[in-house]
Amino acid sequence: MAYGLGSARANKWAMAFYAAAAVVWSGRRLWQYHSSEDVLARLELQSGTPPAELFGGRLEPGNSIELSVPKADLTRLMGIIDFLRYGSIVVGMVIILVGLLFVYRFCDRVIMGNPFTNAARTDVVMIGVCIAVYPAITGFMNLLGTNSVVGALELSDVATSSISTVGLYVAVVVAVFLQFVYATITQGTKLARDAEGLV
Template identity: 85%
Template sequence: MAYGLGSARANKWAMAFYAALAVGWSGWKMWKYHSSDYVLAPLEPRRGTPPAELFGGQLQPGNSIELSVPKADLSRLLGLIDVLRYSSIVVGMVIILVGLLFVYRFCDRVIVGNPFTNAARTDVVMISVCIAVYPAITGFLNLLGTNSVVGALDLSEIVDTSRSANGLYAAVVIAVFLQFVYATITQGTKLARDSEGLV
């Protein structure tokens, strides 16, 4: 089988490769943030507030913008913002690596012919948990970072952080769908074995 399921050795090397990609991608994100002189902050006006002048433009109700703020303007809370941004990247990397560990364990069970044991079910559940938790935790840390940007600029009375839950909803749907597919395959395999026993 392809993508790491051909043998135990191939599975190990494939997952090590994916883990290296995750670490490299996270390292690149950290370097990109560190080398940038700006912090990105998605904002929208608070409900019921009039249009506000913001950095040479006018923020209208219903607008949603991504503000690029110089780090020099955030000196009051820059340390906290940095911690939250780096934490989001590092925690996201850890969740991906934990998810890959359970993918590796599940693939190993498939290779040896035990894809429907209790341990395999636990692996699939943990993979789904990692899928759902990744956008929830990283999104929360990014939200705290954006709130810190708003606080440092003293804009909390006129703007709110723009937050979309689409990524979280999509992750939850994928996680639930994965469980549904696994349960369906498990039940189908059980019925097939029962049918064979009746023949």
Template identity: 80%
Template sequence: MAYGLGSARANKWAMALYAAIAVVWSGWKAWQYHSSDDVLAKFEPLPGIPAAELFGGQLQAGNSVELSVPKADLMRLMGLIDFMRYGSIVVGMVIILVGLLFVYRFCDRVIVGNPFTNSARTDVVMIGVCIALYPAITGFMNVLATNSVVGVLELSDTVETSTSTAGLYTATVVAVFLQFVYATITQGTKLARDTEGLV
């Protein structure tokens, strides 16, 4: 099989490659943020707030605006904003690496012919947890950073952080579906073995 399931050695090298890609990708995101002179922040007006002027434009109910705010204008809370932005990247990378570790362990069990042990079930559960945790934790940290931007710009009475829960819902559905598929395959394999024993 491909993608790391051909042999124990192939599995090890494949997961090492995926881990290296995750680290490089995270480093690239951190460098992009570090080298930028601006901080991106997405806002939407609070419910019931009339149309308001915002940086030369008008923010109206139902609108969502992404601003590129100069870091020089955010010095009062720039330390906290940096901590949250870099933190979301680092924490996201750690979650990915932990998830890859459990993928590696599960693939190893498949290769040696033990895909339905208690340890394998734990691996699948942890893979699902990592899938769900990634958007939840990184999204939360980014929201805290954006809230800090809102505070520095003194817009707390006018706007709120614009957040999308689509990523979190999608990741949760994928994580639950993964557990369902694994449980179904496990049960199907058990029934097949029982049937063979009766023949």
């Protein structure tokens, strides 16, 4: 089987490669943020606030703008912003690695011929949890970081952070669908075995 399911050894090396790729990707994002002189922030108007002129543009209700704010202008809250931005990347990496651990465990059980044990069910549930939790936690930390940018710019009375929840909804749907597919395959396999016993 491809993608690490050919053997226990291949599975181990494949998951190690995926984990290394996740670490390199996260490290690259950390370096990009560290070396950048700006902080990106997506803002929208506070509810009930009339259109406002911000940084040479007009912010209308229902619209959002993405600012590239120099870190030098955010000194008052730069420590909190850095903590949240770095933390979002690191926590995201940890969630990915935990998810890969459960993928490795589940693939190992499939290779050994035990894909429908209680332990395998736990692995699938935890994979789904990691898929759903990743955008929830990283998105929340980015939201707090953007709110800190708004506070540092003293725009709290006019603007608030604009965070898309589409990624979270998609992740939840994927996680639930994964559980549904696994449960369906499990039930189908059980019915097939029962049918064989009746023949």
